[in-house]
Amino acid sequence: MSHLQLNKNGELCHFLTLDGLPRALLTDLLDTADSFLEVGSRAVKKVPLLRGKTLCNVFFENSTRTRTTFELAAKRLSADVITLNIATSSTSKGETLTDTLRNLEAMGADIFVVRHADSGAAHFIAREVCPHIAVINGGDGRHAHPTQGMLDMLSIRRHKGDVASLSVAIVGDLLHSRVARSNMQALKTLGCADIRVIAPKTLLPVGIEQYGVRVFSDIERGLQDVDVIIMLRLQRERMQGGLLPSEGEFFARYGLTAQRLKAAKPDALVMHPGPINRGVEIASEVADGAQSIILNQVTYGIAMRMAVLSLCMSGQTARRQQREEH
Amino acid sequence: MSHLQLNKNGELCHFLTLDGLPRALLTDLLDTADSFLEVGSRAVKKVPLLRGKTLCNVFFENSTRTRTTFELAAKRLSADVITLNIATSSTSKGETLTDTLRNLEAMGADIFVVRHADSGAAHFIAREVCPHIAVINGGDGRHAHPTQGMLDMLSIRRHKGDVASLSVAIVGDLLHSRVARSNMQALKTLGCADIRVIAPKTLLPVGIEQYGVRVFSDIERGLQDVDVIIMLRLQRERMQGGLLPSEGEFFARYGLTAQRLKAAKPDALVMHPGPINRGVEIASEVADGAQSIILNQVTYGIAMRMAVLSLCMSGQTARRQQREEH
Amino acid sequence: MSHLQLNKNGELCHFLTLDGLPRALLTDLLDTADSFLEVGSRAVKKVPLLRGKTLCNVFFENSTRTRTTFELAAKRLSADVITLNIATSSTSKGETLTDTLRNLEAMGADIFVVRHADSGAAHFIAREVCPHIAVINGGDGRHAHPTQGMLDMLSIRRHKGDVASLSVAIVGDLLHSRVARSNMQALKTLGCADIRVIAPKTLLPVGIEQYGVRVFSDIERGLQDVDVIIMLRLQRERMQGGLLPSEGEFFARYGLTAQRLKAAKPDALVMHPGPINRGVEIASEVADGAQSIILNQVTYGIAMRMAVLSLCMSGQTARRQQREEH
Missing domain, CATH: 3.40.50.1370 (Aspartate/ornithine carbamoyltransferase)
Known part of the structure; x- marks a missing residue:
């Protein structure tokens, strides 16, 4: 399953599960998060890495805490954030999940953070609908976080x-x-x-x-x-x-x-x-x-989410370039 | 009715209906949207045209899709976005619609995107309450979109x-x-x-x-x-x-x-x-x-909304200058 | 009680009540708000004073108007804004108020705007949980606004x-x-x-x-x-x-x-x-x-909230420096 998360250079382009990810990649995430921790302690807690990128919180299950930490991480990277509460939105007009996601894709979303009560939902989304979009698993059923x-x-x-x-x-x-x-x-x-x-x-x-x-x-x-x-x-x-x-x-x-x-x-x-x-x-x-x-973990969580977002985005950019060359 | 939408130079300053708008103006919108489509395909999908402007989504009827596309369009133009779900807000405290809108005006809103189940709601708002604010019809009853x-x-x-x-x-x-x-x-x-x-x-x-x-x-x-x-x-x-x-x-x-x-x-x-x-x-x-x-339409929709927002805003700016001169 | 709101230089670092605040400080707020009124009338209604700071709206009681005016004030100061509707969030998972606030603190929030039905809620929060965070009272019971x-x-x-x-x-x-x-x-x-x-x-x-x-x-x-x-x-x-x-x-x-x-x-x-x-x-x-x-008051309200946010933030910065020196 891990190949779905990696581009041809072995760089992260989705973040769905830790299962099968190589040790070097985990270490890279830890090192990157360490560097973002320093950003969090600055007077101006903002870097322009994801300026002009759009993160879309796609939450099928309510989680204020996870949504807020991803929103903060994205804003510190200067991304724009859109939140969809799927329970009350267009899916209730009879649209299928796939159609909803393809629409977000067409709107130019760059990152989906997905939270779902069913195990495997983030994998499904990454496999079925998103050619250039980084899908981040914000928790799916009993499966992975x-x-x-x-x-x-x-x-x-x-x-x-x-x-x-x-x-x-x-x-x-x-x-x-x-x-x-x-x-x-x-x-x-x-x-x-x-x-x-x-x-x-x-x-x-x-x-x-x-x-x-x-x-x-x-x-x-x-x-x-x-x-x-x-x-x-x-x-x-x-x-x-x-x-x-x-x-x-x-x-x-x-x-x-x-x-x-x-x-x-x-x-x-x-x-x-x-x-x-x-x-x-x-x-x-x-x-x-x-x-x-316990509270330090919360602080580290923002830095780790910044690391995941920025590494996935650069992995997607590299993958797009690979495709354009071939 | 179309004169309500135009300033003295014939430039768009509200966007309520296509009824009565001249062909040259529609062509101008199409050309402007074409140029914004290019922005959507850049790595940094953002231009500073509406920096420091405030768009207020005034939704009397729920529409995740329309709200999201206007929010994305506004953010790509660097505007700030405020969303009011009127059903659950101060109108339930017994305030009239006109009072709610005049308050938003006094807060310094520059653009209202209005969605309403009644035909003519956006016209009413443009006529009654907003001297310098661009009103955009995000769909009113059976009337116009x-x-x-x-x-x-x-x-x-x-x-x-x-x-x-x-x-x-x-x-x-x-x-x-x-x-x-x-x-x-x-x-x-x-x-x-x-x-x-x-x-x-x-x-x-x-x-x-x-x-x-x-x-x-x-x-x-x-x-x-x-x-x-x-x-x-x-x-x-x-x-x-x-x-x-x-x-x-x-x-x-x-x-x-x-x-x-x-x-x-x-x-x-x-x-x-x-x-x-x-x-x-x-x-x-x-x-x-x-x-x-069908999905291309969604992508074009962001660009067209960027065009509508930026042309209405520049029409309003011109109208304000005209008033100050007279 | 006023000492809780002031740092050692007598500068504002929370804004909980007017009770006990010296006349010079109120005059300072009025003068600062006057200068921000000018910002509100500019074409670009934005100054970078709070860039990279995070304001968290912590609303235990619904108030669209107060929330919106603080959100607008914060965005005009270039801060990032997070809104928590406490009624529907993690407190419903059995977390205590103090734990919720300590978590927001750990996420790197700089300002809490608190709205609560109980008198004294903002004081409680300022006293118990927030070493470097400015707490702004957005209305507590019958007590203060x-x-x-x-x-x-x-x-x-x-x-x-x-x-x-x-x-x-x-x-x-x-x-x-x-x-x-x-x-x-x-x-x-x-x-x-x-x-x-x-x-x-x-x-x-x-x-x-x-x-x-x-x-x-x-x-x-x-x-x-x-x-x-x-x-x-x-x-x-x-x-x-x-x-x-x-x-x-x-x-x-x-x-x-x-x-x-x-x-x-x-x-x-x-x-x-x-x-x-x-x-x-x-x-x-x-x-x-x-x-x-009545409508002018709304406009002045944005400027006054900008003044409160920026003075509290600079009072907190000074306090942090005082602590680091000792």
Whole structure:
């Protein structure tokens, strides 16, 4: 599937999944995001890289946070931003999805950021409709959330250095989590020696072994001496009855408390993709504690999205030139 | 009515209807749009013509497509864009329409794009409230959709040259179609020798003869040797019971199929204002076929809207100067 | 409370209330707004003062007018604008207000414009969450609407000169009006010798005397020889049953009619924060009459909001530098 994301030079031209992307490309994204972090700390937080380009947020599923971070990233790159709330727009006039997208294409959109409840929606869009448009997956079903995966890698690298020599634990509802899938893929590609997942059996996806992880159902054993803890959001809105008895019981068995945190290394990082459910998957004192980099992740997220947008756009430009030469 | 749209030099300062606009002015719009099409194909799709101007989308009726195309056109001209969804805003606090508009005026808006379910709404607004503001009709009731009319003329000119010597057929629900009215006016003004309308009698407006058209109720006879076919959208949401037995029956009698298309010239253009109802007024194989320029129309639409915005703004500037001199 | 709004040099770095702000600072705001009024009348209504800054509209209560005026003010200063409709966003996913705001902070927002139904919400936000971010109160409950207060002072100064020697009457529902509170504070600080409030006893807040005002329950006596009349909007949506018998009765006793206006000086100004309720608190002939500057207030409002945004931003920059030096 990864060939769909790359042009003939192996440069990124869509960003759909981390599955199959080479390590050098992930490192390139991390390096580029590092340079954009510096832009975010300037008095004038703006560079003209995407001036005159149009980013179109195509959101089939509401997500204020993801939409806002892409909008901010695009504006800091000087792009124009259009937001389509598909639920209430022309599709309700009976137009097909493909027709809607071809129309946006004809209007001269350069980038689609797609958020969809169905796994594979961004792939479908990239394959079917968009010759020169970069498609960015802003989260599709349980499948992938690759910008979140890469901002997590950036967070780890900035606070702990190379992930290869670290122990990283991912804790919580892995079954429903696109964030977990993207993180496991990134960690594996970047050569992380010790990836652990901690969850009750009912919240583990089938085939989790393919990611080269060690599975723990006991959180304190799983956290033993880890360098990084990635807590997952309990996707209450995604859960159907029966998988979990109650939030209270989940917290009692898998919530990250100050006591449990002691099992990890003393300087272990605490991470979470947000928004956090205080007292459900994480205790407030841990979320707000000295080891938490949850808010730093948000800052890094803008820089990583700037990196993804600018690299995909330059990959598309190169691809267009390749086509024109042939 | 056309004098309302023109300043003392005969330049456009509102854009409300094509009715009564001189041929030279339509040609000027087409030429200007041609030059903006080149901007749309650049790497940096932006010119500074309307920098520091504020366009206000005043939408009394929802239309994602029209709003988005005006927003894109304005941003490519470097204008700032504000969108008001009137249904949910201050009018619900009991403010009158005139008060809402005078407030926007006082905020320094330069352009209103108005979309309204009632015929004549844009005229009312241009007449009553706006001394220096350009009012653009983004579609009012069954009355007019002049930017759509002009983008259709641009589409024909770019693919077939001067419309004067062409045969053009407009097919479908003419009764409810503002697009059809604007198209017939434009074709007549530009000297089109053979304008045909094809529709069941129940979907023809009273007084259609004024446009200088030939009326056909049989689609195959109407399409005979035409150069251009403009299909109309079946406005299902506008139809009240009784006018049409069923969509299936409409398609059976007036839908554009590959078979019927053979009646036209072999290189006849197929056009549609979108969004298309596949299998209702047009067959998918025709909509997606080699003769269809439906998606090109969308691209031309951005350029035409840029032309309308920039010409109206310069007409307003000239009018303001004229007033200051007197 | 005012220290929260000022940096160590006494410069504005938040704008929460006029209560306690020194006269020199209010005068500075008026002078700065005067200079921005000139920008609004230029062909290119844009200055680069806030280029690369991000303003975030954080609206817990819907207000198209306030949101739009801040958006326009920010864009004329070249800032990027993000709007969050909190009612429908991540707070509905169970995130706390503080977490939402800390996330916006981490995304690199520079200014929050806050609108909230609860008195004190903007203060809470300024105190709890924002080290380098300017918080602007866009209206909180019955408490304050300081940008409205200052745009009213600008309106008076531009049409009548120094307010110190003027008689100013505020008329209507003072009990529910944040506008009235901000106006009384501004008038007092600027040394207005004669501030009058005109209202039925049931619509007067407890402790109104602290503002140094004279209270009238008879409108014609209260308006006697005043220079300025500030009508308040009857906040019908805020009223609970029992305080007023009917709108008609309110107009009969307190509505501003042409007849009553004669009690004031012949050139007295008529002001209103909008949106107006014609025939409820003000007669149409007065609202549209020669003495009305209601629409001018809207224009001045953009300039005043530009002044508030730019002064707060430069106060924050100075504060950041102070911190870095220590």
